[in-house]
Amino acid sequence: DAKTTQPPSMDCAEGRAANLPCNHSTISGNEYVYWYRQIHSQGPQYIIHGLKNNETNEMASLIITEDRKSSTLILPHATLRDTAVYYCIVNRGSSNTGKLIFGQGTTLQVKP
Amino acid sequence: SAVISQKPSRDICQRGTSLTIQCQVDSQVTMMFWYRQQPGQSLTLIATANQGSEATYESGFVIDKFPISRPNLTFSTLTVSNMSPEDSSIYLCSVTQTSGTDTQYFGPGTRLTVL
Numbered sequence: 001d002a003k004t005t006q007p008p009s010m011d012c013a014e015g016r017a018a019n020l021p022c023n024h025s026t027i028s029g030n031e032y033v034y035w036y037r038q039i040h041s042q043g044p045q046y047i048i049h050g051l052k053n054n055e056t057n058e059m060a061s062l063i064i065t066e067d068r069k070s071s072t073l074i075l076p077h078a079t080l081r082d083t084a085v086y087y088c089i090v091n092r093g094s095s096n097t098g099k100l101i102f103g104q105g106t107t108l109q110v111k112p
Numbered sequence: 113s114a115v116i117s118q119k120p121s122r123d124i125c126q127r128g129t130s131l132t133i134q135c136q137v138d139s140q141v142t143m144m145f146w147y148r149q150q151p152g153q154s155l156t157l158i159a160t161a162n163q164g165s166e167a168t169y170e171s172g173f174v175i176d177k178f179p180i181s182r183p184n185l186t187f188s189t190l191t192v193s194n195m196s197p198e199d200s201s202i203y204l205c206s207v208t209q210t211s212g213t214d215t216q217y218f219g220p221g222t223r224l225t226v227l
Binding site for chain 1: 113116149154155156157170202204206214215216217218219220221223
């Protein structure tokens with residue numbers, strides 16, 4: 001599975017959009033981009049995933065570049081409860097062996 | 113998504129003892145996994161729990177240290193054997209559902225401290 005690169009930390013003002021980048025330049029054609037977050041040592045929470053089209057759900061939007069080498073997770077109106085470690089993971093989806101490889105993620109601090 | 117519970121939620125154990133962690137899901141799932149998160153670190157996959165057969169372990173993890181059972185489609189246990197302080201971690205189970213998506217969902221974790 002491809003590796004990902006994320007900035008170690010980011011700040012965001014409450015109420016503003018949080019844009020979290022992820023580089024996955026070695027991604028292959030059958031690999032999905034998944035985003036999870038972990039709030040204060042709780043179990044990771046699934047946020048969203050996509051293959052090549054942009055995706056949106058009630059939590060966030062996922063923007064994947066046309067060459068699929070990078071993506072951005074967007075939290076449209078960040079709140080204090082969005083403070084967490086955000087993990088970008090590349091995985092093979094339907095042929096998944098189950099092996100989610102977690103990097104160090106991005107620690108997002110939402111400030112009042 | 114499936115509701116996943118783990119027991120115990122936390123424990124403090126003595127060196128040399130063993131602890132069994134339970135993972136219960138409220139619906140049948142395809143795959144179950146066990147992860148470890150050491151203090152200040154990210155998650156690492158320990159093994160895939162296979163129903164009715166031996167678990168599949170990742171490099172660096174062995175059955176004698178982390179025996180795993182999965183008797184049915186909703187339940188699994190992980191035992192941490194002959195514990196040392198280095199085993200102090202959060203242990204998490206995760207599942208993928210039979211509904212067709214391969215998204216993994218995680219339990220709340222078990223925080224283990226070994227003295």
